[in-house]
Amino acid sequence: MTTTLTLAAHPPFSLPAVIKSHGWIQLLPFAEDESAGGFRYIAHLDSGRVVTLRVQTAGDGVRVDVDTPLDAAERAQVAQAITWMLGLEQDFSAFYALARQEPKLAHVEARAQGRLLRSPTLFEDTVKTILTTNTAWGGTRRMVSALVAEFGAPLPDDPAQHAFPTPARLAATDDATLRDVARLGYRAPYVLALAQSVASGALDLEALQGTDLPTAELHKRLLAIKGVGRYAAASLLMLLGRYDFVPVDSWARTLVSREWHDGQPVGASEIEAAFADWGPWKGLAYWFWDWDHLSDA
DNA sequence: GGTAGACCTGGACGC
DNA sequence: GCGTCCAGGTCTACC
Secondary structure (H helix, E strand, O other): OOEEEEEEOOOOOOHHHHHOOOHHHHOOOEEEEOOOOEEEEEEEOOOOOEEEEEEEEEOOEEEEEEOOOOOHHHHHHHHHHHHHHHOOOOOOHHHHHHHOOOHHHOOOOOOOOOOOOOOOOHHHHHHHHHOOOOOOHHHHHHHHHHHHHHHOOEEOOEEEEEOOOOHHHHHOOOHHHHHHOOOOHHHHHHHHHHHHHHHHOOOOHHHHOOOOOOHHHHHHHHHOOOOOOHHHHHHHHHHOOOOOOOOOOHHHHHHHHHHHOOOOOOOHHHHHHHOHHHHHHHHHHHHHOOOHHHOOO
C-alpha cells in the first residue's frame, strides 16, 4: 500500500523552476528524479518513521507519493512539509508587476520563478547554509553527504540511504567527531552549538518559519547564530520569504562588477546599491537577474 | 564602524 | 608523491 497526496499551488507554479532555483536539490537527502521531472526527499517524520517522499507535477500543483501507508498525523506533516519546501502558498504577483518593467527580469513570470527550494526545517537549511560558507560547492556537498550518512536515520527499505540528522542526534556528537568524520573543519563547533541550542529548546528556529517578525529583527536573530554572517543571514532570509537583503558572496561580487563596474572590484555596498530600487524584492531581483551573458565570468 | 588575521579543506599547480 | 598556494565567509581582536 502506498499513500498519495495532491497539493495545489498558488499560480503560476512550476516544479522544475523550484527544483532548479538553487543548489539545494544537489544536497542529500534531496535527489532529483529526472525521469519523473520531480524529486525525492528522505524525511524523518515526527512519528520516528523514515520515508521517501516522491514529488512530481500534477495539475496546478504537485503529487506526493510515499511507498507506505501513513496515519493522519503523518499525512498532515508531509502535506505541511511539502507545502513549505516548495512554497506552494507563496504569491509573487507584486514582484512580477515590477519585473515586467525590467528587461533583465521580464522572464520570471512566464517561467514562474520566485520560489526557492527549502528543506522541511529551518534547522536543516541553517546547517546547510553554514556549510556553504568559505568553501567551494563541492565541499558543501561533501560535508552535507557526510553528515547525512553518518548521523541521519536510515531508510528501513534501503539502509544505505538516510534522512537529514535531527538536532538531537547532532547535539549528541562532539566537536572532534564532526571535524574528523564529517570533515566540517572550523565549522564543526558552529554546527554543534546550533544543534545543541535547538535540541535543548533554547533556540526555537522553527518558530521563524512564517513568523510576522519585522525583517530587521529576523535578520538580527539569524546573525546571532554562530557561523551565520551577512551572507548566510541574507540567504536564510530569502528562504524565509524575505528578500530585503542580497546574499553577497564572491560570485555576487563578480557578477555585479562585470555588469555595472567594468570588472573593477566591488563590495557589499555597491551590490546593495545596484538593487536598492527593488526594495523588499532586492534578493529576488539579484537571484533571478538575467546574468546569462556573464556565464563565462 | 572598519580592518587584519586566523580558521579548515580540497583543488590546482610546480617540482 | 609531496609541498605550496589559493579561494571561500565568519569570527575575534584591535584600532
